[in-house]
Amino acid sequence: MSEYLLPIEVLMEQFRKLPGVGRKTAARYALSVLDMSNEACEAFATALLDAKTKIRRCSVCNNLTDMEICSVCADENRIGVICVVEDAKALMSIERIRDYRGRYHVLDGVLSPVKGIGPDRIGLDK
Numbered sequence: 001m002s003e004y005l006l007p008i009e010v011l012m013e014q015f016r017k018l019p020g021v022g023r024k025t026a027a028r029y030a031l032s033v034l035d036m037s038n039e040a041c042e043a044f045a046t047a048l049l050d051a052k053t054k055i056r057r058c059s060v061c062n063n064l065t066d067m068e069i070c071s072v073c074a075d076e077n078r079i080g081v082i083c084v085v086e087d088a089k090a091l092m093s094i095e096r097i098r099d100y101r102g103r104y105h106v107l108d109g110v111l112s113p114v115k116g117i118g119p120d121r122i123g124l125d126k
């Protein structure tokens, strides 16, 4: 028999799909949701769906954007140097430093022969 009621277990399983979230953290998140108002829960669910449906890849550099072209590619003051990064998270880390004024190419991860991830799976051809 489970420690939690089924709807809580189901919610915990959803949270466990997130990186770094184990069973204890998932339980804490699920129980926190129960303390939220219905309006707050709806806002949470809407934010999840909005992020998933409105965010896409920049057609130029593969960065995350809610437009056709991301803000970095749209910035005419950027110089022509291109920094190739592992993913959009790496780009955001570099942008937070506010020192790099070049452009980017965002890969879909890194090569991993052990996991069978070759150049064709990370967008290296672009």
Ligand SMILES: [Zn+2]
Pocket: 058, 059, 060, 061, 062, 063, 069, 070, 071, 072, 073, 074
């Ligand atoms: Zn871009």
